Amino acid sequence: MSALIDLTLAEARDGLAAGEFTSVELTEAHIAASEAVRDLNCYILETPEVAREMAQVADIRRGCGDVGLLNGMPIAIKDLFCTMGVQATAGSHILEGFIPPYESTVTRQLWDAGAVMLGKTNLDEFAMGSSNMTSYFGPVMNPWQRAGDPAAKLVPGGSSGGSAAIVAARGALASTGTDTGGSIRQPGSFCGIVGMKPTYGRCSRWGIIAFASSLDQAGPLTRTVRDAAIMLGAMAGHDPKDSTSVNVPVPDYEVAIGGNLKGLKVGVPKEYRFDGLSAEIEALWEKGIGWLKDAGAAIVDISLPHTKYALPAYYIVAPAEASSNLARYDGVRYGLRVDGDTPQEMYENTRGEGFGAEVKRRVLIGTYVLSAGYYDAYYLQAQKVRTRIAQDFHEAWKKVDAILTPTTPNAAFAQGEKMSDPIAMYMNDVLTVPASMSGLPAISVPAGLSADALPLGLHVIGRPFDEKTVFKIGHVIEEAANFTKTPQLIAGDR
Numbered sequence: 001m002s003a004l005i006d007l008t009l010a011e012a013r014d015g016l017a018a019g020e021f022t023s024v025e026l027t028e029a030h031i032a033a034s035e036a037v038r039d040l041n042c043y044i045l046e047t048p049e050v051a052r053e054m055a056q057v058a059d060i061r062r063g064c065g066d067v068g069l070l071n072g073m074p075i076a077i078k079d080l081f082c083t084m085g086v087q088a089t090a091g092s093h094i095l096e097g098f099i100p101p102y103e104s105t106v107t108r109q110l111w112d113a114g115a116v117m118l119g120k121t122n123l124d125e126f127a128m129g130s131s132n133m134t135s136y137f138g139p140v141m142n143p144w145q146r147a148g149d150p151a152a153k154l155v156p157g158g159s160s161g162g163s164a165a166i167v168a169a170r171g172a173l174a175s176t177g178t179d180t181g182g183s184i185r186q187p188g189s190f191c192g193i194v195g196m197k198p199t200y201g202r203c204s205r206w207g208i209i210a211f212a213s214s215l216d217q218a219g220p221l222t223r224t225v226r227d228a229a230i231m232l233g234a235m236a237g238h239d240p241k242d243s244t245s246v247n248v249p250v251p252d253y254e255v256a257i258g259g260n261l262k263g264l265k266v267g268v269p270k271e272y273r274f275d276g277l278s279a280e281i282e283a284l285w286e287k288g289i290g291w292l293k294d295a296g297a298a299i300v301d302i303s304l305p306h307t308k309y310a311l312p313a314y315y316i317v318a319p320a321e322a323s324s325n326l327a328r329y330d331g332v333r334y335g336l337r338v339d340g341d342t343p344q345e346m347y348e349n350t351r352g353e354g355f356g357a358e359v360k361r362r363v364l365i366g367t368y369v370l371s372a373g374y375y376d377a378y379y380l381q382a383q384k385v386r387t388r389i390a391q392d393f394h395e396a397w398k399k400v401d402a403i404l405t406p407t408t409p410n411a412a413f414a415q416g417e418k419m420s421d422p423i424a425m426y427m428n429d430v431l432t433v434p435a436s437m438s439g440l441p442a443i444s445v446p447a448g449l450s451a452d453a454l455p456l457g458l459h460v461i462g463r464p465f466d467e468k469t470v471f472k473i474g475h476v477i478e479e480a481a482n483f484t485k486t487p488q489l490i491a492g493d494r
Contacts, residue, residue, distance in 0.1 A: 004029035005170040009227035023072025027055035030074040034171035042166035046119040054116040071114030076175035079120035082207040091135040094354025104207025113234040122162030130428040132161025134358040143169040143487035147453035152414040157187030164191040182432025185444035189407035189457030196228040200439030201246035204239035212321035229253035256468035262296035267400035271307035291480035304392040310434040316382035323366025390438040407457035411450040447481040
């Protein structure tokens with residue numbers, strides 16, 4: 001079993017093509033591996049019987065010569081994607097037991113490509129969080145351990161923490177995530193895997209339970225950059241059902257992998273060097289700059305002057321959109337209903353019991369900034385700042401082809417740390433939010449270890465719809481870093 005679960009997506013694809021094993025065998029290995037790490041709480045719902053049936057179909061398809069891009073590959077799906085006939089909760093009590101009667105576009109494309117669903121992964125409630133501690137179904141635990149404190153239970157990052165942890169723990173070849181302000185890239189960094197957020201509009205949002213509609217974007221979590229390129233090729237594409245889906249061709253991302261960076265200019269923004277960025281992460285950033293130079297890239301110092309305003313603007317825009325999107329959860333049409341003597345009381349009881357503390361906090365913030373008398377002072381000003389942030393990147397693209405930064409200001413922290421201070425928690429997204437506010441593609445690649453032997457990531461931001469360059473640079477970092485460490489997975493040590 002260990003040989004099969006240690007394969008990358010690309011290696012598994014090649015092994016299946018060569019007849020070295022079947023999809024059923026590959027899937028059974030990952031089902032067993034998922035069961036072995038259940039204490040991490042990566043899944044809200046495991047679907048082993050669905051996986052076995054899909055694997056059998058994949059083997060039949062292969063025997064008939066009908067082989068999709070991901071044929072027979074067992075993957076995990078973040079429980080924010082609607083999956084027809086399979087529960088989708090968004091990590092919330094208010095949607096517990098909800099069975100979607102339709103399939104999200106992204107998952108439909110994955111199934112059409114032959115992928116196999118192992119289960120629905122745990123997440124921060126409605127994708128609101130940076131720790132995977134806000135889920136109604138309990139926190140996810142990072143499979144990595146601190147060298148100096150192995151008893152500490154570390155967070156995997158959020159909101160796609162379950163998706164990141166199960167891939168790092170070898171329970172799935174890859175997984176889907178969603179990124180609103182860093183929710184793919186930050187857990188990717190914390191768990192020592194690759195997290196890729198494509199350009200806003202590259203993947204359809206149809207059938208993804210909404211948090212902030214102008215920011216949400218689906219993307220892959222994988223163990224290598226090549227695997228991310230393969231996954232995104234199956235996930236991306238225009239969808240007429242989604243008005244924000246952009247009708248541009250989806251290239252073969254995998255062909256971008258390899259070669260040097262001669263002729264490319266990579267920007268290093270001075271504003272990303274700020275108080276609070278750990279010395280070891282800054283040192284890793286310098287090492288990454290050196291790797292890109294060695295690969296032939298020209299390093300250019302740039303300025304993104306409105307970077308410091310990105311996080312406060314994000315925490316106005318995102319809650320405002322969330323307060324609107326979550327108004328639909330009222331106990332009338334689907335999900336939880338807590339009765340009351342009047343409709344108003346039923347709404348209040350349902351939302352009071354169904355939503356967790358973080359969701360309530362953001363709904364209240366969003367409602368406040370959209371209210372009469374405050375809309376102009378807060379929401380409208382935040383949108384103006386967002387435009388300035390996008391303009392900063394637009395000016396940068398006149399000088400450079402991509403931008404290199406750290407992914408997070410620190411390594412994974414322990415459960416309970418920072419939890420009493422929402423502002424400290426929000427600061428985890430300070431390096432990822434600017435790309436989200438501008439809708440840009442970005443990737444986090446594991447590139448080193450902290451003093452506590454925890455993974456640290458480097459972050460590449462690209463031009464709109466230029467994921468190929470992002471993958472190319474990400475692969476160079478991956479090759480230079482040679483990050484081969486794996487998390488501690490000895491049962492009973494957690």
